[in-house]
Amino acid sequence: MTAAPSGLLTEAFEAQRDRLRAVAYRVLGSHADAEDVVQEAWMRLARQDEATIDNLAGWLTTVVGRISFDLLRSRAARPEAAYGQQSADLVVTPADDPAPDEQAVLADSVGLALLVVLDSLTPSERLAFVLHDMFAVPFGEIGRILGKSTDAAKMIASRARRKVHVTDRPAGPGREHQQVVEAFRAAALGGDFEALLRVLDPHVKLTVDTPDGVVVTLGATKVAAGARMFSGDAAHLRPVLVDGVPGHMAWRPDGTPLSAIAFTVARGRIAGIHIVIDPAKLASIHLTAPA
Structure with a gap:
């Protein structure tokens, strides 16, 4: 031994x-x-x-x-x-x-991009x-x-x-990134399918963490269709930084987290969207709802 x-x-x-x-x-x-x-x-x-x-x-x-x-x-x-x-x-x-x-430190050494x-x-x-x-x-x-x-x-x-x-590296947390994310939010909120297609990369990957597992959707057409479906929830999203880059988060009326969304932006379009709606994973996010 x-x-x-x-x-x-x-x-x-x-x-x-x-x-x-x-x-x-x-x-x-x-x-x-x-x-x-x-x-x-x-x-x-x-x-x-x-x-x-x-x-x-x-x-x-x-x-x-x-x-x-x-x-x-x-x-x-x-x-x-x-x-x-x-x-x-x-x-x-x-x-x-x-x-x-x-x-x-991460941004200086490796960078999210x-x-x-x-x-x-x-x-x-x-x-x-x-x-x-x-x-x-x-x-x-x-x-x-x-x-x-x-x-x-x-x-x-x-x-x-x-x-x-x-490889074209995704944009960091700068003004262009924020503008692209806001353009997506506005298009989803307005249910504007054509505007969504313009802001999404043709090969965009949507990943959703649910209580039952991970669901992945590929392609701008499918992601845009899904974005229009949750356009009603988009009105309640608040801007946040997710892993240091622009994203959105929503809370329930009782102040518990409802969802967190992170965006990957490359070449002026959204190349990836990561949505977390699993309560167990959201519980690790220590950020209170805005007043």
């Missing part, structure tokens, strides 16, 4: 925790998943013989990378799982408040790009995580880098 980690090893792990969480978050795009991955890395360390670890930082990075990669592949096999995880990470603040410190671009990569590409380009992990180590050669890992990272550089 392997002995419990020593006090020094525990301290060394805690010193690495923030970096490991950052690695996992950039690979997975989910704070909740990142926390789980780091906790799993700690459990594996607790079962490991300390004498076999020459470089703790490198060993932990490899473990976090492998766990994250397995989770990415699981998501790829079950796309709905990725959508379900995102809702757990919603940070909703009043539209006139400054972004939380965590969101400000880049996270959307990373979602377009395969699990192998995302892992290779994040580990090498953001955390300078050697290609040899990345190859071992992927089960590939060093040269293959380089090629995967290069392919990912080209995709990231040529």
Whole structure:
């Protein structure tokens, strides 16, 4: 039976925790998943013989990378799982408040826009790009995580880098983003189908978290038809920042959250809409209804 980690090893792990969480978050795009991955890395360390670890930082990075990669592949096999995880990470603040410190740091380092671009990569590409380009992990180590050669890992990272550089990144929380979101709200409120089609990307993805699971709708025509159906509710929406970008939120008369909506804007159109109506997930949003 392997002995419990020593006090020094525990301290060394805690010193690495923030970096490991950052690695996992950039690979997975989910704070909740990142926390789980780091906790799993700690459990594996607790079962490991300390004498076999020459470089703790490198060993932990490899473990976090492998766990994250397995989770990415699981998501790829079950796309709905990725959508379900995102809702757990919603940070909703009043539209006139400054972004939380965590969101400000995120905007500087990765940015919400880049996270959307990373979602377009395969699990192998995302892992290779994040580990090498953001955390300078050697290609040899990345190859071992992927089960590939060093040269293959380089090629995967290069392919990912080209995709990231040529992809139009969604707009950040600027004036254009807000204008597009408001145009969508006005079109939905007025039931203007043609205006909705103009503001929606042809390949827009609508994701709705419901108490019964996640529902995904693809395409501007279908999303616009659905938007007209909830146009009556749009009048009660209030502007907020969802994960640091413009969105809307609505409350019931008793002050409990009714819905939260986040928008992804790219090339002047709405490319993604994420609606949360699951009460269990809305309960984690600590924002009171406006007076």
